[in-house]
Amino acid sequence: MTQFSSRGTRHRAPGTAAAGPRTRIAGVDAARGLALLGMVAVHIMPLRILDADGSPAATWAATLFSGRASALFVVLAGVGLALFSGGSGNIGAPKLAGVRRSVAVRALLVFVLGLGLGMLETNVAVILVHYAVLFLCAIPFLGMRARTLGFWAAGWLLLSPLALYLARPWAMELLDPHRLGASPLPEDLFTPAVFLADLLLTGYYPLLLWFGFILAGLCVGRLALARPPVALAIGVAGAALAVGAKALSAWLLAQPGAFASLTEAANLGSKDLSVALVTGQRLRDAADSVWFLAISAPHSGAPLDALHVVGCALAALGAAQLLCMALSALLGSVGEMLLWPLTGAGAATLTLYAAHLLALDLFSDFSAPLPRTGLYIIYAVGCLLAGLVFKFLGRRGPLEALVHAVSRTLGRSS
Numbered sequence: 380m381t382q383f384s385s386r387g388t389r390h391r392a393p394g395t396a397a398a399g400p401r402t403r404i405a406g407v408d409a410a411r412g413l414a415l416l417g418m419v420a421v422h423i424m425p426l427r428i429l430d431a432d433g434s435p436a437a438t439w440a441a442t443l444f445s446g447r448a449s450a451l452f453v454v455l456a457g458v459g460l461a462l463f464s465g466g467s468g469n470i471g472a473p474k475l476a477g478v479r480r481s482v483a484v485r486a487l488l489v490f491v492l493g494l495g496l497g498m499l500e501t502n503v504a505v506i507l508v509h510y511a512v513l514f515l516c517a518i519p520f521l522g523m524r525a526r527t528l529g530f531w532a533a534g535w536l537l538l539s540p541l542a543l544y545l546a547r548p549w550a551m552e553l554l555d556p557h558r559l560g561a562s563p564l565p566e567d568l569f570t571p572a573v574f575l576a577d578l579l580l581t582g583y584y585p586l587l588l589w590f591g592f593i594l595a596g597l598c599v600g601r602l603a604l605a606r607p608p609v610a611l612a613i614g615v616a617g618a619a620l621a622v623g624a625k626a627l628s629a630w631l632l633a634q635p636g637a638f639a640s641l642t643e644a645a646n647l648g649s650k651d652l653s654v655a656l657v658t659g660q661r662l663r664d665a666a667d668s669v670w671f672l673a674i675s676a677p678h679s680g681a682p683l684d685a686l687h688v689v690g691c692a693l694a695a696l697g698a699a700q701l702l703c704m705a706l707s708a709l710l711g712s713v714g715e716m717l718l719w720p721l722t723g724a725g726a727a728t729l730t731l732y733a734a735h736l737l738a739l740d741l742f743s744d745f746s747a748p749l750p751r752t753g754l755y756i757i758y759a760v761g762c763l764l765a766g767l768v769f770k771f772l773g774r775r776g777p778l779e780a781l782v783h784a785v786s787r788t789l790g791r792s793s
């Protein structure tokens with residue numbers, strides 16, 4: 380989410396935008412802007428509503444963004460860490476040591492900010508504390524190349540959901556960590572065992588699983604993203620993975636007894652369960668059925684959910700980079716300017732993420748009676764306008780500038 384995450388090589392190529400001595404990969408910024416809009420959507424819009432007949436139904440925000448937007452953020456964080464540590468090139472050991480110090484400082488700053496934002500009255504599962512811990516966990520992997528990272532990512536994404544499925548009930552029974560809620564708070568640091576169990580296993584973003592998303596992003600960030608064939612391959616592979624995971628889940632749940640077992644375990648009707656598989660809500664007890672491993676519901680932590688959201692993230696990144704390169708090749712600087720609102724917002728996601736949470740808290744009395752769709756449009760337009768202003772001025776977002784300055788200063792120290 381921090382601004383360092385889109386800087387690539389020094390050579391200008393279609394789909395990159397000038398930014399000081401190095402260039403920004405526009406597709407990464409555009410994809411991050413899309414992730415920001417998706418996160419804002421699930422924070423403002425209800426995920427589940429009752430239709431005209433009184434039956435439950437999933438909203439468009441749940442269908443499009445639930446689970447996918449936050450996973451896209453984390454995958455792009457991995458891409459950013461890869462670009463920050465050399466991209467597809469090599470950096471020497473002394474420079475890598477400085478990069479690692481800088482990442483550690485950034486992680487600490489984001490951690491503190493996340494604890495502060497968790498104190499707001501927003502009813503939002505703030506992701507920044509988890510983000511920060513993921514940054515720290517990624518530091519030992521910053522010197523690895525794409526092939527090695529690919530093996531790590533594949534193994535982690537395949538094995539961690541099973542480990543999570545086995546460990547989560549044990550952690551909840553032993554430590555009762557789910558009492559912490561969705562957003563970590565400063566006082567949770569005084570119960571470190573429960574705090575770590577919630578971060579790793581039982582929270583909204585279980586790091587045991589989500590670290591695989593960082594690894595996938597690190598692997599992709601080691602590739603030559605500015606080359607059209609590479610962007611196309613990433614997009615196609617991601618789309619195939621996303622569609623394949625959903626199709627396999629649908630086939631497994633169509634097997635005799637699968638859906639009935641899940642409805643019984645979750646204590647839901649068939650219609651409610653169908654909606655829950657889209658929203659990811661009300662599924663905690665469904666883990667009592669072994670068929671839980673066949674679902675692909677967002678934030679379920681099931682194997683096919685992990686593969687699906689990573690596939691969606693790669694597809695979004697590949698498509699965004701291809702779009703940026705196409706507009707740049709066809710229209711030159713005009714094509715780049717057309718995407719300034721989105722890429723500008725994507726380059727200032729830390730600022731805009733924090734700002735929208737503050738606004739949700741400060742203006743809650745004013746916004747409560749407004750239609751949710753209208754309120755989302757206000758926030759989305761606000762993010763895009765802010766992105767346009769930052770891009771036009773050539774400035775970082777305020778929080779990005781602060782994190783950059785502090786981490787650069789402390790990262791240079793020995």
